[in-house]
Amino acid sequence: MPIPAPVLTPPFNILRLSHVEFGVTDLAASRKFYTDILGLQVTDEDADTVYMRAMEERGHHCLILKKKPEAGIDYLSYKVFSEEELDKAAAYFEGMGKPVSWVERPYQGRTMRTEDCFGAPMEFYFKMDRLAPIHQKYELYRGVKPLRIDHFNCFVPNVDTAVEWYGKLGFRVTEYTEDAETGNLWAAWTHRKGGVHDIAFTNGTGPRLHHTAFWVPTPLNIIDLLDLMATTGYVGNIERGPGRHGISNAFFLYILDPDGHQIEIYCSDYQTVDPDHEAIKWDLKDPQRQTLWGSPAPRSWFEHGSVFTGVDTRPADLKASPIIAP
Structure with a gap:
């Protein structure tokens, strides 16, 4: 479609x-x-x-x-x-x-x-309220050294509906996954600020928030975070990665906070400022779609999400499935 x-x-x-x-x-x-x-x-x-x-x-x-x-x-x-x-x-x-x-x-x-x-x-x-800049106060930098919030990703029961609805608000599609058998969208990445996405939509029981992402300077920040988590009692909070996405080309890591809210640490994507930027299409069964390299995503990554307070969810309309790690 x-x-x-x-x-x-x-x-x-x-x-x-x-x-x-x-x-x-x-x-x-x-x-x-x-x-x-x-x-x-x-x-x-x-x-x-x-x-x-x-x-x-x-x-x-x-x-x-x-x-x-x-x-x-x-x-x-x-x-x-x-x-x-x-x-x-x-x-x-x-x-x-x-x-x-x-x-x-x-x-x-x-x-x-x-x-x-x-x-x-x-x-x-x-x-x-605007605060004084702190980006050169290097004594404050710790952890993964996050520079800014980057995007949301939400489970939704119908990605085609989400893309059409948010598209009318001016959100432009940068990349998308199509199910070849039905022609329906399985996922889509949409933006306002000129990156790969401000909000993405993934097929699943929803609406739920799949993850919130923070942008970091380099992949080495992610490696440092893994070392820190592994030695401070948080190794069990590492959900997926590190690796590189096919979609967005980003280097990534997914972790869970103490309540199970999922956070992506994210860098190395690209700009999409031009209004005539052409969206990139991916097939759902392409093994490099979700992971250009690295271990395939576990089943939990496709199922776990945070509910919106007081909002009912419903199952996805599209029953197609991507490649899932055994």
């Missing part, structure tokens, strides 16, 4: 993904994992919440940890181009019949909350 033509003049202008709020059951354990192991910087905290940013980010936070009775994902957030774009966004979603509300978020200006085509919560804002 052909992917839709890109919408270059969307109803409102999304700049990029911004941040995610994780519900965690043990705030202290999660804080330790994200600061001492990953190397994110705490920008504020209280008894129930920790705000963090990566080393190159000037915005107040890219990750929020919120103490909850059960682990889950509260929302995915995106930054828009201006205050006016927020009002355009609200009008657009109201016109679709989606719920629209204005919510108070610390360190942010006006923030609009709605949901996507599968009911997954999403938020939009323009203003966030």
Whole structure:
């Protein structure tokens, strides 16, 4: 099935993904994992919440940890181009019949909350408190030395529906996987910021968040992280990798936080700024699609995801399967 033509003049202008709020059951354990192991910087905290940013980010936070009775994902957030774009966004979603509300978020200006085509919560804002740069404060670098949040990947019950719906918001497809037997999409990578993706969609029970990715300078950062995890009690949290993806060409590692939220450490992808950039097609059965080199993904990687708080899931419409490690 052909992917839709890109919408270059969307109803409102999304700049990029911004941040995610994780519900965690043990705030202290999660804080330790994200600061001492990953190397994110705490920008504020209280008894129930920790705000963090990566080393190159000037915005107040890219990750929020919120103490909850059960682990889950509260929302995915995106930054828009201006205050006016927020009002355009609200009008657009109201016109679709989606719920629209204005919510108070610390360190942010006006923030609009709605949901996507599968009911997954999403938020939009323009203003966030700006912090002093720390990218040259090398005494702060630790863990895997994350520079910035890079993308989300979500399980969805129908990837074709996701690509069409997000495409109308201006998300452009960079690479995609097609099931040869049905012609349907099994996965797709879409972007706003000019990388391979801000949000990707994978066929599966959803909506659920498959992983959140952080960008690091080199593959050596990933090797250093593996050494650190293997000697500090986190070797069991290593889920997949290291290796290199066929799709995106990125060097990768997947790890699990104390609540099982999956994190990808990611580098070496490419730019997709040109509006006429042509999407790359992959066949579902191509063994180098998911792993250009390295061990094939384990079954758990295709099944494990984090639920969105209060959102029902449903099985995938497409029953096709990729290559899975024995």
